[in-house]
Amino acid sequence: MALLKTINITKTYATGTKPVQVLKNISFQIAEKEFMSITGKSGSGKTTLMNILGCLDTPTSGQYLIENQDVSHMTPDQLAHIRNKKIGFVFQRFNLLQDMTAIENVSLPQLYAGKKETETRKRSAQFLEIVGLSHRINHFPTELSGGEQQRVAIARALSNNPSIILADEPTGNLDSATGEKILQMFKDLNKKQGVTIIVITHDQHVAESTNRIIRLFDGKIVEDKKVR
């Protein structure tokens, strides 16, 4: 059974006089425990696709199913619940809340899910341990290196046991050695914990390190290949 399924997704922006179709009939499936990447040059539509896959945006037409549930026509609040429970985001800019410590950042999705604070603390500490930051739980983002911030973000993405992790250029703001470590962490999470991970990247090397590559060009899928 497919974990994610898109059927003829299109996205059209009404910018200027002429509507621009950014995504054209995108159809693909992602199975559970996959580790794959969506790649393409800038302007290829990969960011728009990731926003739709992440339920941050809705398609203009077509269907998007998560675990057989059609989310393409949900209300903003329903989408918020889906994002909260089923999707974990890792961003290029890390996007941690600056006024909160590492553990508070990791706890936040759980609090939005309605969990008790004491319970979230315990869980968050566990996830920070998984990403190797047990010694940094009470540090603020500004006191952490880029790699550490991205690891906090990964712990936050994992904290509600989501169906998928969506990583948008996760190594884009990191030096290559640190980026390599983050990619290794994704690999381990996928292999050992069975987490489904989609990496959105323009970086060929990053894409090559995943197991499957979907290549976009001009809003269309031009390649969908298994790497290993």
Next chain:
Amino acid sequence: MNIKILLRTSVRVLKKHKVRSFLTILGIMIGISSIIITFSIGRGAEEAISSAVLGMGEGTIYIMPAEFMKRGAFRSDVAQRTKLTTIEMEKVKKNSPEIAEITPMSMTVQQLDYKQKIAQETVIGCHANMMKVNDNDIALGSFFNDYHVNQRSNVIVLGNKVAKKLFNTENPIGQIIYLNKQPCQVIGVLKHKPHYWGPRDPNDWAYIPFTVAKKLCRGLDETENEVTMVGMKPYPGVDSEVLLRKIKSILRFSYNTKPGEDDSFIIFDQQSIENVAREAAGVIKLFGLIAAAVSLLVGSIGVMNIMLVSVRERTREIGIRMAIGATQGSIRRQFLIESTVLCLFGGLIGITLGLLGQILISQAATLPVVIELTPMVISLIVTVLIGVFFGYYPAHQASQLNPVDALLERV
């Protein structure tokens, strides 16, 4: 997300922008402190009015002759200026069984001296029931009695301040002081009577028997029965308006006043003076509350403004929160609680400042300090309502952001 966490978050945000938060709530602070001050001064004034209207006594009525003045101009009929005498008093007394106590009063300023100390004070000649008429109490010794009045004994009862002026710490009872060089024995000192406004402090007065005043006081004539005023007190439960109408008709008949002619006398009653004073206090209170309301409104708009700025500044934060699962409702709630906490701080500081201001003003104006819970509770409710009402629009704006645009700060 529970309220405790939201509260903690908003306090953290407000702490981060200390100066801005403080400036934002300035208007609220001023508004709330003026509410507290206005309420307390209003209450203080009411307290002052009801505990002793100008030192008159509860339910007391005074009659005075209509003097030379009439509606601000000199009367043309000066020659026919009417006098108030014991004859009118007796007529009122005879025809009004509702009156419990009635006394003639002569009021003149006289020189009192004791061992080189000289004081010019208002000396009131009256009957032994004076204290029942104006609700005074004896602190030391006793008031004079009917025997003193009938025997024309040279005895004097001093108001609290007069006693202090002449005797300081010495016990005045039994001492001889000189009224217009005539010896008088001090037999009593009155308790301090609260006095909140007006030029005449009742504690500066001294009382002597009416008959003695005629004999000793400069400006009074023993052969005449004229009085400065007549003081009286009705029995409890008497309808003062009915009684006043009755006194008025007795006097008009006695003075042979024709219909359409002005009264030859003025009646002061505690109730109507109290009403006037209350009205004045009410007007002061109203103005204070209007000023407070304007300040609160301006402050509230400031809060809304700063919340709009805050929403705009924190667009990315809102985007992040939405991405990890915040619903529109929880974003709205977060900003609503923030504006409410902001206003509540303003309210709490305002109440504190208001209480301080109240104590200062009460001391300056010698009004009693009345600390009441009600205006504080009202203030807190008002600030919470302001926070919710004026915070709603910015909070709603925040909740309506599109997560993608918010994340990219593309708003």
